[in-house]
Amino acid sequence: MALTKEQMAQRIARELKDGYYVNLGIGIPTLVANYVPKGMNVVFQSENGILGMGPFPYEGEEDADLINAGKQTVTLLPGSSIFDSSTSFAMIRGQHVQLTVLGAMEVTDTGDIANWKIPGKMVKGMGGAMDLVASAENIIVAMMHANKAGESKLLKHCTLPLTGVRCVKKVVTDLGAFDITPEGFRLLERAPGVTVEEIKARTEGRLVVGGEVPEMVV
Amino acid sequence: MNKIVKSADEALDGLRDGMTLMVGGFGLCGIPEKSIAALVRKGVKGLTCISNNAGVDDFGLGLLLQTRQIKKMISSYVGENAEFERQLLSGELQVDLVPQGTLAERCRAGGAGIPAFFTPAGYGTEVAEGKETREFNGKMYVLEEWLRADFALVKAWKGDRFGNLVYKRTARNFNPMMAMAGKITVAEVEQLVDPSELDPDEIHTPGIFVNRIFQGTDYEKRIEQRTTRKRN
Numbered sequence: 001m002a003l004t005k006e007q008m009a010q011r012i013a014r015e016l017k018d019g020y021y022v023n024l025g026i027g028i029p030t031l032v033a034n035y036v037p038k039g040m041n042v043v044f045q046s047e048n049g050i051l052g053m054g055p056f057p058y059e060g061e062e063d064a065d066l067i068n069a070g071k072q073t074v075t076l077l078p079g080s081s082i083f084d085s086s087t088s089f090a091m092i093r094g095q096h097v098q099l100t101v102l103g104a105m106e107v108t109d110t111g112d113i114a115n116w117k118i119p120g121k122m123v124k125g126m127g128g129a130m131d132l133v134a135s136a137e138n139i140i141v142a143m144m145h146a147n148k149a150g151e152s153k154l155l156k157h158c159t160l161p162l163t164g165v166r167c168v169k170k171v172v173t174d175l176g177a178f179d180i181t182p183e184g185f186r187l188l189e190r191a192p193g194v195t196v197e198e199i200k201a202r203t204e205g206r207l208v209v210g211g212e213v214p215e216m217v218v
Numbered sequence: 219m220n221k222i223v224k225s226a227d228e229a230l231d232g233l234r235d236g237m238t239l240m241v242g243g244f245g246l247c248g249i250p251e252k253s254i255a256a257l258v259r260k261g262v263k264g265l266t267c268i269s270n271n272a273g274v275d276d277f278g279l280g281l282l283l284q285t286r287q288i289k290k291m292i293s294s295y296v297g298e299n300a301e302f303e304r305q306l307l308s309g310e311l312q313v314d315l316v317p318q319g320t321l322a323e324r325c326r327a328g329g330a331g332i333p334a335f336f337t338p339a340g341y342g343t344e345v346a347e348g349k350e351t352r353e354f355n356g357k358m359y360v361l362e363e364w365l366r367a368d369f370a371l372v373k374a375w376k377g378d379r380f381g382n383l384v385y386k387r388t389a390r391n392f393n394p395m396m397a398m399a400g401k402i403t404v405a406e407v408e409q410l411v412d413p414s415e416l417d418p419d420e421i422h423t424p425g426i427f428v429n430r431i432f433q434g435t436d437y438e439k440r441i442e443q444r445t446t447r448k449r450n
Contacts, residue, residue, distance in 0.1 A: 047318065048244045049388050059446040064247065064439035065375075065387040071245040072445040082387055084394040084422075085244070085270070086326045089319025093337065112342075122307070123315065124297035130345060131319030134338035165342035 002174040003191045007218040008142055010035045011189075012101055012172050015140060016042050023047065023092065023132060025102030026070045028142040032101055043079075045097055047088050047128040052080025069128065089128070093135045100136035102129065104143045104168075106158045109184035109205035111168040113141065114160035126163060133164030145173035145202055152204035154178070154185055175199050177216065183208045189216040221381045221431045222410065226256035229404040229430045230369070235262050236289075237368040240325060240396035241269040241279060245298075245442050248389030249278050252406045252434035253371040258285055266290040268365055270321060270392050272302050277440050286310070292365070294318035298442070317345060320362050322395055327364035329398020329427065334363045370400025373434075374423070377407035381428030382421045390422065397427045405431045 003011065009031035016022065016036060023045045024030050033055075036042050044053040046068040053068060054075035062073040076082075091097055104115040113133055116126040133139055147153055154171065171178045171185065175194050178185040184206025187199060192215050200207055223229045230253065233239075243249030257265075258281050265288050272291055273280035282288050283301050290312040296302055305311035316324070317339040327335055336359035340346045350361040372393040375386035383405055385393055397403050405423075410433035 046388075048247070048391050056445040056447045058449050062441060062444055062446060063387065064441050065389040067245065067247050067388055067442070071247070071442040073441060073443065074445075076387075082390060084390050085318065085322035085392050086395050089322055093319060093339070122303050125293060125295035125315045126317055126345075127295040128318035130317035130343065131337075131339040134341060162343045 001191065001193045003216070003218065006031060008172050008174060010218050011177060011216060012140055012142055013037070015099065015170070016040060017098075018042075020098045021045055021051065021096065022099045022101070023097050025129070027103045029101035029103060030070070045088070045091060046074070047085070047092065047132070049083050049085060049088050050074070050076065050080060052077045054080070089131050092128070092131055095135060095137050097136060099138045099140065100132050101140045101142055102132065104141045104153070105147070106153050106155055106160055107141050107143070107168050107171055108155050108158055109180065111166045111180045112158050113163050113168050114158040115163050117161045119161070129163050133167045136167070139168050140170045140172060141168050142172050145175040152202055154203045154205045156205050175202065181208065186210065187213050189214055191216055192218065220379045221425070221428060222379050223430045223432050225432060226252040226406065226434070227259065229253065229406070229432050230256050230260055232402065233260065233262055233369050236264040237262070238266040238268065240365070240367040240370040240400055241267055242372040242391065242393035242396050243278065244270050244388065244391035246273065246278050246440050248373050248385065248391050248393055249273070250371040250373040250404070250406050251437055253404055254278065254281055257282055257287065261285070261287070263287050264289045266292065268292040268325070268367060270294050270318065272296045272299050274298050274442065275301050277438070283311070290314070292316060292321070294321050322392060324362055324365040325392065325395035325399045328366040329395060332364060334361050336360065337362055365399060367396070367400045368402065370396045370403040372397045372403065372405050374405055374407045376409045376411055376416065377405055377428070377431050378411055378413040378416055378425070379431070380413055381405060381425030381431050382413070382416055383407070383423035383428065384416060384420060385422050394423050397423045402429045403427055404429065406434045407431060408434065408437060
């Protein structure tokens with residue numbers, strides 16, 4: 001069984017460590033906030049100017065002046081701070097944020113990522129994605145293993161315009177978890193019931209399988 | 219020292235066709251609603267607008283797109299706007315897409331007198347095409363130039379007659395850097411207060427960066443994505 005989006009988020013949440021400052025992208029990455037282990041202190045950064053972002057507000061308590069990078073109404077947690085966009089990206093470029101989780105359309109076995117533009121379609125812009133991928137020390141991509149046409153999104157070379165080069169460290173898809181190593185995608189764990197052969201068949205980039213690959217516990 | 223002007227219309231005195239404007243805000247949060255409305259009334263055309271986003275169809279900078287007053291946008295993300303898309307595809311509108319952190323820093327650099335800086339964002343992508351790149355400590359960086367504007371239009375929560383500004387929550391976003399980078403910076407505030415009411419330690423934008431200030435009324439503060447959770 002391939003992982004659900006919630007299970008992918010759960011798996012990524014296992015990469016969190018106490019004291020981490022974390023930036024979550026829109027989509028599956030946002031779900032990671034729901035799975036912070038109890039007792040662990042993780043501070044979420046939103047690039048429009050928040051450290052210590054909390055959950056959505058209760059109905060009736062929305063504040064138009066308090067939104068996240070997805071323009072959704074949010075809340076602040078005790079110890080939070082607010083800053084301008086320049087300071088926010090100083091945190092990101094200056095590598096003060098320990099973990100970035102974002103979605104992607106394509107990732108290569110050398111860690112290149114494409115996630116902002118499809119030629120021929122309306123281009124909406126890269127937002128903060130290029131700044132995030134160019135600087136973050138630890139970037140995890142959360143995405144489906146294949147696109148809607150069933151083609152692998154784990155490639156040798158990106159076919160879409162790049163967002164950043166040699167920057168992604170780990171990929172979690174609905175089929176498994178992978179480290180990006182000099183040899184290619186190293187298969188760390190399989191989704192429950194998904195075989196190594198199936199993953200091999202559905203991965204276009206170089207895949208490294210070292211010995212027994214454990215099934216993911218979710 | 220008194221930088222107070224009576225209205226948004228008076229604040230835009232001297233703003234002409236073809237000028238370059240910076241417009242604060244992130245999405246619809248912290249946008250200078252009253253100055254945008256005054257731009258529509260004024261009818262100036264051929265504007266270049268530097269703003270993180272382009273509003274939505276019927277609010278924010280979207281209002282100036284409807285009236286075809288914008289010639290070019292310099293932004294990081296321009297989704298959520300059908301009229302924008304139509305004008306872009308028909309060639310009526312030019313767009314420069316800039317990584318968000320680079321956009322913020324280019325505004326800051328403009329205000330701080332730094333003509334260019336190196337950033338890692340966009341290296342190896344089409345954003346870096348035609349730009350100087352250089353290696354520092356084994357990593358590649360792209361040279362990006364400052365941005366400055368004829369007018370910077372910003373929105374703050376509180377301000378005083380010296381032009382000192384305090385922003386509220388994430389309505390701060392691009393406003394402080396843009397305030398620094400305008401030849402003429404116009405600040406609109408929800409509350410124009412006596413200078414004694416602002417703590418000098420807590421000023422976000424020192425008044426030196428602001429040329430004109432006025433108090434707006436009846437802020438709409440539209441929410442783009444109203445997300446809530448249920449009470450248990």
